Amino acid sequence: MLSFLSDNDKVNKHADIAVIGRIPFDSEIDDNNTPKITTQNFIENKKFTQFLQQVITENVGDSDPQLQAFAKYYQNGWLHVADARDPAVWGRIPYPEDIFGMVQVKDGQIIQGTYQPMPTHRIITTKGLFVLSDPLQKKLLEKLIKLCV
Secondary structure (H helix, E strand, C coil), X not given: CEECCCCHHHHHHXXXXXXXXXXXXXXXXXXXXXXXXXXCCCEXXXXXXXXXXXXXXXXXXXXXXXXXXXXXXXXXEEEEEECCCCCCCCCCCCCHHHEEEEEEEECCXXXXXCCEECCCCCCEECCEECCCCHHHHHHHHHHHHHHCC
């Protein structure tokens, strides 16, 4: 099981949201005697993915200064909430598997309630596990810890 929580009892008790995903027991082992996680053997926990998207939805407009700066720059339209594991070159659109979702921007401000998750986002790719911005990661961990007490 793959989780952000280090307390196995809490992970097992709240596996529906605490577990990011799983890999089969018969997965290949690396040099450190650790199972290799690949896009082929990783089994995503859909409930965690829904939880992740819920946290982004609730916090996308007010907790990420970088997104707010992009909103001011673009002024109007739709802004990608991108995965930081494989940042796109400036001015380019991230790969579909690296876009958590999109949020509407009007007059340089993120419009609350307009976040739309992208079904093409992947929790794990050949570039690794998803990476949220620091403020959104902090919100995810806070909520996860609060719910898994």
